[in-house]
Amino acid sequence: MSPEVDAEVEVEAPTAVETPWRRLDVRMLVVGPLGSLGRLLPVVVILLITGQGDVTRLWIALAVAVLVVLAGVVRWRTTRYRITAERVELHSGWLNRQRRSVPRDRIRTVDLTAKLLHRAFGLSTVQVSSASKAVADASGQLSLDAVSKAEADLLRRELLDRSPASDAAPTSPAVAAGPPPAQELARLDWSWLRYAPLTFSSLAGIGAIGATAFNLVDDLGVDPRDIGAVDAAAERLGSAPVWLAVLVVVTVVLALAVVGALLLFAERWYDYRLTREPAGWGAGSGTLRVKRGLLTRRSLSVSEDRLRGAEIIEPLLLRAGRGAQCRALSSGLPGDAQGGALQPPAPRAEAHRVASVALREHPSQITEATLRRHPRAALTRRMTRALMPTAVLVAVAFVLGSVLPPVAWLGPWSLLLVPVAVFLGFDRYRNLGHELTARYLVSRQGSAVRQTVALQRTGVIGWTFRQSIFQRRSGLVTLEAVTAAGQGGYTVLDVAAQDAVALADAATPHLLTPFLLRA
């Protein structure tokens, strides 16, 4: 834990002006315990309902409440943070003390989140992410839960403003003078709601609704079978023909999925705005900011000079509906599905436009560049890789069908997988492509989720060439551009061996020169 050691040295050193420690907002004394109680509420309710007239249960509930409140007070009392010229430091915990410190020049993104309860009290959680080797490494993260909205906004501007002058004065005049005008790059168009059911989050939507409903019913101690309507419906379904039952179930699940996806979209993207805030000094780079959310308000700020590129994501259904989503490539972004999203699922043209304005490049220089096709051998390879597992599945299905007569239909039906595999293999090949533009390396691949990545050439910090024995035979190689941003590496799949080396050599001049065969 070298950052801690550094922090200690910093504190001990006789600095000219000691930066005072600050506390979290005092309203956390109320919000913290309320949040914990909210989570404990079902337990408490059940405890009170089931033990009618039982006094000890009342006492237990009371004791839990008192403990929760005390924990909130202790947490507030023991959490301190401060922002010095070089570092952000956070000390927390009472019995289990934690000291965390992040160097300011390594801060890449600042994330503000305000859940419903936080919003009611005008609070916001500030999450600071720095460049760190491992994506899952928590030491590069620091979370202030929570400070007042105004303070959060001030922190956000202060922490991302790294223009040379602000190194000298941590609280720059620009911050004190109030926000400079932000330029709006994109805002929500409610007609994009039509893309919501086409994303994979619709599956999550069913899950969320189902889980919530089930939890609610379960918490109330009710067996779903005891509810008259449910029971009657189940009975009627049971007596109906099989195909009708399947049809009804599928329709209900689909309807739920669509409703869930629409609700999730609304919750996530309500009042979405993508803005660029100029740097405090007019010169240098600004900050990209994504604001969104209905109940939970989120704001993600990415320092523009840390932006290493953009990525257009097109899951199969979304692609079929001519939609896409643009994500930012930067280090310090969360690795989950929403990490770095610059917009909701939107029309394809809008996605490319957002990538273009975010990177300040013409679309033909980045995600809409005309890509070079990959050699025919790549098609053979994609086809083999799609058809081999299918062949195994079909063989298994036929064997099972011949061994177990009741499932004899498995074999013939499994043949339906073959055209699907052929389509996927062909589509995967068709989507392969790469190009090197003036400042970007552009690469596209994938079928189930098509990804088009535009990575800054200066953001490439290494290359990996990978070649399996099959690739060696067909003269192909997989080239990976290693970078600090995003997933850490972006591949150009199945490119001709000669082209791969030529591409890497052109993208980072001089690096490969000493290792090239035949100058």
Place this chain on the structure above:
Amino acid sequence: MSTVAPTQLPLRPPAHQVSPRAVRWWQLRAALALLFVVTPQVVVLLVMGGDAPGWLAVTAGVTGALIATYGILVPPILYRIHRWEITDDAVYTMSGWLVREWRIAPISRVQTVDTAHGPLQQLLKLASVTVTTASAKGPVTINGLDAKDAAELARTLTVTTQATPGDAT
């Protein structure tokens, strides 16, 4: 290798080979794998005697033969493939057997240099050097280096990287 077949990667192999003792190291690792996979099966066979299922003898024989064949045939091949080179500007390695891997990392982007000696490597006076860049997929590892060479390599790398600021994050 003066002319390049069109299907071949037009990169020359890195200059240095790893320590010849690395062959022993890979063989020892195969032997350990053999021990872990086959011993439990043999023990069960011995304990159960005649009651042991017939397939157990087959799996024990097959896994044993496979690992033994790997241990005899593959380490010399690995030794021929594994190569490394450090220039003033880059770290360049080549490794892999079924899937070959060429890695190039610019010295200017190197963040940390780690040397590791596992128990087996200590026995053979070998070491691994891992060079990390700012990327989650960046680390370049050179296995099976002579311990002295590894220490020297780590020292030079550390000196070089301290001289170059910035890591492109």
